[in-house]
Amino acid sequence: MGSNYTGPIPITPESTRLEVQVQRNDFNARLKQIMFNTLISTYYATFIPCVFTPSALSFELFWVVKHSVTVFFGCGTLYFIHLYPSDYIHMMHRTAKNLGQWGQIEGRISHAFYSTWSPTQVWPINSFVRVDKSLYKSEGLKNCAEPGNLAQFRFYTLFNDPMLVLGVILCGLVSMILMQHVSLAYSAQWYQMISEATLLFANYYSLFKLVRDYIVFMKLTSETSESKKDN
Numbered sequence: 001m002g003s004n005y006t007g008p009i010p011i012t013p014e015s016t017r018l019e020v021q022v023q024r025n026d027f028n029a030r031l032k033q034i035m036f037n038t039l040i041s042t043y044y045a046t047f048i049p050c051v052f053t054p055s056a057l058s059f060e061l062f063w064v065v066k067h068s069v070t071v072f073f074g075c076g077t078l079y080f081i082h083l084y085p086s087d088y089i090h091m092m093h094r095t096a097k098n099l100g101q102w103g104q105i106e107g108r109i110s111h112a113f114y115s116t117w118s119p120t121q122v123w124p125i126n127s128f129v130r131v132d133k134s135l136y137k138s139e140g141l142k143n144c145a146e147p148g149n150l151a152q153f154r155f156y157t158l159f160n161d162p163m164l165v166l167g168v169i170l171c172g173l174v175s176m177i178l179m180q181h182v183s184l185a186y187s188a189q190w191y192q193m194i195s196e197a198t199l200l201f202a203n204y205y206s207l208f209k210l211v212r213d214y215i216v217f218m219k220l221t222s223e224t225s226e227s228k229k230d231n
Helices: 013-051 061-083 086-099 150-159 162-185 190-230
Strands: 102-105 128-131 134-138
Touching (some): 013 061, 013 086, 013 150, 061 162, 061 190, 086 150, 086 190, 150 162, 162 190
Antiparallel strands (some): 102 134, 128 134
């Protein structure tokens, strides 16, 4: 499963960047495990039965391909829910908030408006710093990121909004379920209806988990925004 991350490190710029690196490695390791397990599950569930089909029997190539795609996406979603639970995504979201983000700006500004970036300082929002010959503006409430670091930029973009990752997977799953309903309505053979109904049952479980987590994160984000307004 990759490295096991046990908890947050005290918030300092150096520890925050180290925490991001550890979580990035763990996230990538889990993603590789999802892809590997999904491919293996799809291989044994769809390809192997076709290979060992007796020569006296025939199968529809279109149905096999569609069934393989459905199994692949369904298994991938189940593995995603298992390896990326809501508390894991929330942990990544907290780290992204502590990390912050820098946006590169064009043009020139007066020396009085920017400082030289220091790796040991937490920069507030709307700070201007200079790194080499480039100017950057802080965009997070707290900014511990290294200006120009693409890996940290992608981490912040992906996990700053915890609903982003869940929303993408949820949209794909809903589209898959709708297509399965259409396929089930036009299925004429008993084996097609049984296999489609079985996959729908598994996808319904994934849909329930994703919708529940999405609603929780949506309420959490809304409460956080309201508390900031009150302050």
